[in-house]
Amino acid sequence: MANHEFFDAGDVALQSGAVLPATRIAYRTHGRLNAARDNAIVYPTHYSGTHDSNAWAIGPGMALDPEVYFIVVPNMLGNGLSSSPSNTGAPHDGPRFPAVTVRDNVILQHRLVTERFGVDTVALVTGHSMGAQQTFQWGALFPEMVQRIAPFCGSARTSRHNWLFLEGCKSALLADAAFAGGDYAAPPILGIRAFARVYAGWAWSQTFFRQQLDRERLGQSSLEAFLAQAWEPSFQAHDANNLLAMLATWQAADISADPRFDGDLPKALAAVTAKAIVMPCRTDLYFPPEDSEIEVAQMPNAELRIIPSVWGHMAGGGINPEDAMFINAALKDLLAR
Amino acid sequence: MANHEFFDAGDVALQSGAVLPATRIAYRTHGRLNAARDNAIVYPTHYSGTHDSNAWAIGPGMALDPEVYFIVVPNMLGNGLSSSPSNTGAPHDGPRFPAVTVRDNVILQHRLVTERFGVDTVALVTGHSMGAQQTFQWGALFPEMVQRIAPFCGSARTSRHNWLFLEGCKSALLADAAFAGGDYAAPPILGIRAFARVYAGWAWSQTFFRQQLDRERLGQSSLEAFLAQAWEPSFQAHDANNLLAMLATWQAADISADPRFDGDLPKALAAVTAKAIVMPCRTDLYFPPEDSEIEVAQMPNAELRIIPSVWGHMAGGGINPEDAMFINAALKDLLAR
Secondary structure, three states: OOOOEEEEEEEEEOOOOOEEEEEEEEEEEEOOOOOOOOOEEEOOOOOOOOHHHHHHHEOOOOOEOOOOOEEEEEOOOOOOOOOOOOOOOOOOOHHHOOOOOHHHHHHHHHHHHHHHOOOOOEOEEEEEOHHHHHHHHHHHHOOOOEOEEEEEOOOOEOOHHHHHHHHHHHHHHHOOHHHHHHOOOOOOHHHHHHHHHHHHHHHOOHHHHHOOHHHHOOOOOOHHHHHHHHHHHHHHOOOHHHHHHHHHHHHOOEOOOOOOOOOOHHHHHHOOOOEEEEEOEOOOOOOOHHHHHHHHOOOOOEEEOOEOOOOHHHHHHOOOHHHHHHHHHHHHHHHHO | OOOOEEEEEEEEEOOOOOEEEEEEEEEEEEOOOOOOOOOEEEOOOOOOOOHHHHHHHEOOOOOEOOOOOEEEEEOOOOOOOOOOOOOOOOOOOHHHOOOOOHHHHHHHHHHHHHHHOOOOOEOEEEEEOHHHHHHHHHHHHOOOOEOEEEEEOOOOEOOHHHHHHHHHHHHHHHOOHHHHHHOOOOOOHHHHHHHHHHHHHHHOOHHHHHOOHHHHOOOOOOHHHHHHHHHHHHHHOOOHHHHHHHHHHHHOOEOOOOOOOOOOHHHHHHOOOOEEEEEOEOOOOOOOHHHHHHHHOOOOOEEEOOEOOOOHHHHHHOOOHHHHHHHHHHHHHHHOO
16 A cells, blocks of 8 residues: 655756656655644655655654654655656666766755745754765755754765675676666566675674674574575565666765865865764764764764664664664754754 | 695595595695704685785795795685686586585695694694684694694684675675586676675775775776776686685684584684784774684683774785784794794
8 A cells, every 4th residue: 555645846857967757756744744834854765765664763752753743755766666767668767767866866855845845944854874865965955944964874975985885786786697787577586686695794783793683683593594584585676777776876975966066075064054963873884983973073063973783784774772762862852952 | 837736635534524536735835844843834825815825924034934934835725726616527526516614624734734744833823814714723623733823814713794795795606697506618707796896895994995095005096997907807817616615615614613612612712722813903894803802812822913904804915014014023923932
């Protein structure tokens, strides 16, 4: 049962110069916009996630309380619900889907909240991972509109090492000849399986596995069982071209890729004037806390608050209650400022 | 020009119960065995390396001084010089090559130094990565014979996270249908390329790439150039079955997999009575220093000495002079004890 709606944005000129016709953003809302139209929160999705992946952080009594806030969860381009290789017609279907950027996503999200809902101030933008990258992008693009940002387990620009991790995942998928340059008749199962297995080593921390939390907390009898029965199926559920489209967006993420900043990341970070709490996880292997520390030092109103977890990048996924509560508490603190 | 010799070990009963016929160990020696036959050093090779990969640590004035010591560098089974899938005849050729363990390697190395050279005491065993795993294995198997061990960037047992990293590399190679279950007519180029790209994200640290040391120190214009022109070719030089055979040895590495220890790693570590300096690199992503710290705490005569480098696992590869000198100094300290 679909619990989302669509915003039809028409033909969209992308950052690359290409035009994506009949672009749609799938989104879900929680709560109601108040009369002053000042209670909106934007909470973009992470890699391979949908609005449902964000539901853990939303609820009565939580920081993202739908009885208080109007929470808009826009799906990222390429995720299979918003315009994606898998749901776009020729000549932009499959591997011909144009490259989209984090900036393209955020400009569409801005149109969604302004054109559809008449919102001209946003109380908070928050998100996990690529959702955090979209959060930074909101802060850099719309500093007058965004009051607060809380990116967790993400960065304003994809680091070179993070790019390399993603390149490994991509190469594993492309090693499967069944991918056929993106024009596959049936899903490239071996390639997606390899993609998933490569990704698995990065998603948690070394300590997570040393402490056997995969057994205790994910309920799997062995690493092999976990990979085969839980982790691989979660990626097999995705279209391969969609996975690669979102991956390309991630690899290119950079708030300074903007005429106003001309690739100058410190200048772009200085433009993020919103009150911010930036939350890396202490053990995140691809968005390590050092990167966040460097970015926070260049932001005028930002606090660094490191998630003290061994769950690595997955600390931001809402699976581990301690981490979820840590993030929730930070969001409450920030919303109270 | 070959600079190595062979030790023919005949038909060898492996730890698995299988028999590998006409097993050969390729090795190189440096220096001369003294009259007392007490100046031998064993320095096994690392994953995908050969005796030449170890040459950086050997030389006049270095800790491993061939004017003082008799240094034996045995090549690991599966590396293409010692018995390997690529050089073994039917019915043990290619993917039919039996699984070999670190223990199998060390028992053969023990036969090499005792049967060929009449050595009954070893001044030092040292090695990088899987070479370190063989070093730990020497210490556990032959405590009366081994006076000192200096494993660097390695562990006594492959951690679960390390296993997972390797599983990702393996899956990337197996995603290439040209691998054909190991009976390929031509090398599975796409698969080995993917294997290399996956591996690249793990070999250094996040900080290494943040500081752009790949550009400054490896002399590459971009990450893509580095991958395509240097890193991939170094793996393309290897036979795919050989890469997988050594990987299986690595995934299964465990000094406690021995009837004396019955899987009890603390018991096995307690049996390593040699004077030891264990050197993880502070930023190693798959042999992290925490694992070494735990192992050292269970060894009776071991010192933990962390390599203070951002080169990650490659700190032990001899490329970075600071790290090479750090290791060399530790080896000198240990040999003086």
